[in-house]
Amino acid sequence: MENLELIIDALPYLLEGTLVTIQLTFWSLLIGIVVGLPVAFAQVYGNKVLQGIVAVYERLARSIPLLVMLLLINYGLPRLGLRIPIFTAAVIGIGLRSAAYQSQIYRGAIQSVGGSQMKAARSLGMGKLKAFFYIIAPQAIRIAIPPVANESAIVLKDTSLAFTIGVVELLRQGEYFIATSNEPMVIYLTIAAIYFILTTIVNGGLSLFEKKYQIPGIGIEGGHSDAY
Amino acid sequence: MLEIFMEYYPLFLSGLGVTVFVTLISCSLGTVLGTFLALGKIYGNKLVSAVVRTIISIIRGTPLLVQLFIIYYGLPSWGINMDPITAAIISFIINSGVYQAEYLRGSIQSISGSQLKAAQSIGMTKWQGIRHIVLPQAFRRVIPSWTNEFIYMIKYSSLAYVIGARELMTEGKLIASRNYQFFDVYLVVALIYLIVIIFFVAIFNRIEKKVTIP
């Protein structure tokens, strides 16, 4: 099988790219959480001004294609005098997109736990913060797990767009190898298989976690991130 | 920025036209494909159901960009060549069809049980029941997912840029490589996407209100 040999030759390069893909995914998701959570709080508990600002951010992040965002960051930041590595640019772009979707997930989760739970907690004499940490958060986190798993898989797949601004991740490594081997189909299929394994792990891992902490009656279908 | 748009608006607009066209075709044919996949998964025999399941999980588990590359750069290795637009549309149809299949499946299954039984009780065949009773309800129920899918596709059709299909994003790149104002040109592109998406969201909200069953 010469295809097999080809794959074996390509594998070290592809795995190197895979590592970058995983790093991109990790940092982007982290930005998504770090930005997404406060945004969700602002939406739920913030005043009108804060809610307005957050709404504009969401609208932008949900309407402008990730590809365009990445190019804007890549060409725009240097204009502001910020020279950043393309890896960072990619993480910022993917992360900020994800933050908008994650905030929606967290907001939905917090709201679906509901005001009556907050009231009940307050009736026991808990302060707002205590009520949030002991009553709202434990329930909201469980509700948020399935959609967050779905979003993680989306981010993982979206990191392939970092290719377009030159980050040497899995897809770009594949391109390099194709340039020398001239066997695009075999390499692309291998790349697809690697992505498939990665998304399966992401979904599987989180669904294990989900099962462990499940509250009966909660769960959603993973789809494309809801776009608006 | 406005100057850039005024100078190149025929190019921007033709790109936008292609973007909307590609999205419309992909989502609509995606619905057709998705319907067959969903029906195959639910009502098909073990083999059909397993094949559909596999297709769905493979497409869902891999990036659209990779799917696009496989179709545009990979298929020629097997002697199948096509122009960038066709390659883009085909990969979008497959991708969208698979996601729509999942939306539809959920919706069909939530309707199927008792409604299909009622249909059969008045003498309908299973297929008649699916066609006249289950699917009309399922389609209505997935309209919100469908419009989401449409918005998603407008944005992700920009990926066709990497294979040079001349939609909005590609036109932007071509303009930028002429005047070297990359940032400003892409900002115009971003604004056009923003406006178009706000426009479609508004339209869809209206349609949804109209077709809702009381």
Added chain:
Amino acid sequence: MPTKHLLKIEDLHHSFGEEEVLKGISFSLDKGETKVIVGPSGTGKSTILNNIIRLVPPKKGKIYLEDTEITSAKKINEIRQQIGFVFQDFGLFNHLTAKGNIMIGLTKVKKMNKKEAEDLALLELDRVGLKEYADSYPSQLSGGQKQRVGIARALAMQPKLILFDEPTSSLDPELTGEVLKVMRNLAEEGMTMLVVTHEMGFARSVADELIFMEAGKIVEQGNPEKLFTDPDHQRTREFLFQLTDLYGEGEN
């Protein structure tokens, strides 16, 4: 084996997995007759009805509709057209109006033209007292109204008999009367009916024959008055008294 009965059931068996729910049921139904099946929950009453039109295919036994053995008949959809079915949960098509619910079987199954189907639909709706609700969607109707549409839908197919699967069990008590009244009228008009219900008042006053079932078997069947006042089996007496206590005389 040809019979003179409209519906004849011979030694019907059914099981779900390991659990045997029907252990040899036999009875028959003549034209114009109303029979009511009563018995505790989970004794397979509804399964019999589902077996008859093969929404749940029976495991063993034979069922005849007039001269045709329908347990293995190929054209089950033609048989289902001849046997109406009224569901406990109404089974209305949620995307269609009351009128549409009745018309769809006529146009798609009986291939009637639209105008004719509409006329017939309105006629049947009138028969159940719902003419003015023709354009309402199921979600806009009360439970009792939904069930009357369900009955009208079954009637419109002009069936030889109608099976009622606990038609009032999903209804609030104050809504059962309107449905039972429609059923009583049908019985008086000579419709052949097989009814599974807990409504003892209806059973007693409308049924030509009462069938008491328990644990997958017929314990006793006969004239309702006899079963209520002087049953052969102690178990029948206990059950009927208990139910009458629980549900009262229903519509009265």
